Amino acid sequence: MGRLIIVSNRVPAPRERNQPAGGLAVGLKDALREGDALWFGWSGRQVEQMEGDPTPGIDQVGNVTYATIDLTRAQHDGFYQNFSNGILWPLFHYRVGLMNYSRMDWEMYLGVNAMFARTLRPLLRSDDTIWIHDYHLFPLGQALRDLGVKCRIGFFLHIPFPPWSLVRALPGAELLLEDMQSYDLVGVQTPEDAENLNHALRMNHMAERGQAFPIGIDPVEFRAQAETSMEGPEVSRLHDSLRGAQLVLGVDRLDYSKGLPERFKGYEALLSRYPEHRGKVTFLQVAPISRGNVEEYRQLRCQLDELTGRINGAYSEFDWTPIRYITRPISRDVLAGFYRMADVALITPLRDGMNLVAKEYIAAQDPADPGVLILSHFAGAAPELDEAILVNPYDTDEIADALHQALTMQRPERQTRWIALEKEVSRTTAVSWANDFLQALDEAPVCVSS
Secondary structure (H helix, E strand, C coil), rough: CCCCCEEEECCCCCCCCCCCCCCHHHHHHHCCCCCCCCEEEEEEEEEECCCCCCEEEEECCEEEEEEEEEEEHHHHHHHHHHHHHHHHHHHCCCCCCCCCCCHHHHHHHHHHHHHHHHHHHHHCCCCCEEEECCHHHHHHHHHHHCCCCCCCCEEEECCCCCHHHHCCCCHHHHHHHHCCCCCCCECCCHHHHHHHHHHHHHCCCCCEEECCCCCCCCCCHHHHHHHHHHCCHHHHHHHHHHHHCEEEEECCEHHHHHHHHHHHHHHHHHHHHHHHCCCCCCEEEEECCCCCCCCHHHHHHHHHHHHHHHHHHCCCCCEEEEEEEEEECCCHHHHHHHHHHHHHHEECCCCCCCCCCHHHHHHHCCCCCCCCCECCCCCCCCCCCCCEECCCCCCCCHHHHHHHHHHHHHHHHHHHHHHHHHHHHHCCCCHHHHHHHHHHHHHHHCCCCC
C-alpha cells in the first residue's frame, strides 16, 4: 500500500506534531496514524530572497515525514496575503465587495503553486495517494499533472463554495475550474457546496468532481478534555467571577465571516427587549486576532471595540458587566472547560465552511445538565445540527429571541435537544471524514488528466 501525501499551505509547527491543537492537524491525526505518510507545505518562515526553488527541510516524527519550504516575502504577500486571503477568502465567503483583485497577485498565486509542484515532485513515488487541502492550492493538482504525476490526487476545500454567479466575479475563475479537473475527487463540507461546485463545472462544460464530506471532531477525546479542564484553575476563576450569572459563550477567530458585530447587537437587543436578564447573564466572546495587518480586520476590531464599550456603558451596573471580550488566544484545553460550563453557545457566522466550535460545544456538555447551542443557518454544521436553535445572523431580534429561549429553556428540553445533537456529532467524526474521503478517492474513476 502506498503512502498518504498531505499537502497544505501550512505544515503544523514542530510543537503541534505530536499533540495537534486544532484545525487541519486535528482532523488528519487519525488518517496519519497508519502506514508511512508525508506532509508537505510552507514552513511559516519568510526569507528576503531565494535563488531558484527551495530545498525542503525534512523532519521525521514517528511514521510521518514533514517536508517544509520557505517563501520569499514577495511570494508570501502576493500568493498568501493578497490573493488567497484578500481575494479567494472573501469571495468564497460571499463577500465579493471585499475582493481587491490584481493580475500580479494572480500570477504570483499560480507561480507559487507551480513551485510547490516542482519541489514536491522529487519526493513522490508512483503508488502514493496525494490529498491536497484548501483554497490556497486550487491549481496544484494540475501543476503536478503537468510534471507527469499520475497517481491519485484528491482535493478538499475547507471553506464554502459559493454559486457560480458569485464565483465568476473572479477574473480567471474558469481557469481555476479547469485546474480542478486534474483531481480524481474534490471534497467539500456540505451538499450545498457540492451542488454549487458541480453547477459551476457544468456551466463551463466540465466534468463534475464535487462530493460532500462533512468534517467532524474526536468527540470522545474532547469530552474527556472538557471534564479534566473543569478541575483546572481557569474554569474555577471564570465560575467564581460570574457570581451565579448564566454564561453565554462565543469562540471565533476575529474575522468578518463570523458575524461578530451582528452577534453583539443581538445580545444588546436581548438586554433591551428582555430586561429580566440584566445582571443575570454574561456574554464572553473569545476572538483571537487574525490577519491583524489587513485593513478590513483592523476596521472590524475597531467596530467591536466600539460596540463593547457602548453596550457595557449603557447596561453595566457597579457589580455586573454584560460583555467580556478577549482578543488573545485561549488554549484548547481551557476552552473545553469553558464550553462545558457555558449555559449557551452563541455561534452565528455569516458564512462558514463547517464550524467545529459548534461540535466541540456539544461534545463538551454534561449529559445531566447540558447547555443550549444557538447556531447560524449559514454555518456548514447547521444541516447536521438541526436540533440547535437555528437563527438568521443578520436578524438581531431573532438572535435576541433565541438567547431568551435558550436562557429560559428547561432541563428536559435541553436534554432532548442535546441527545439528538450528540448522536450526530458522534456519527460524523474526524476519523469518519478522513476514512470516507480516502475511500471515495480510491474508488473514484481516474480523471482524464492523469
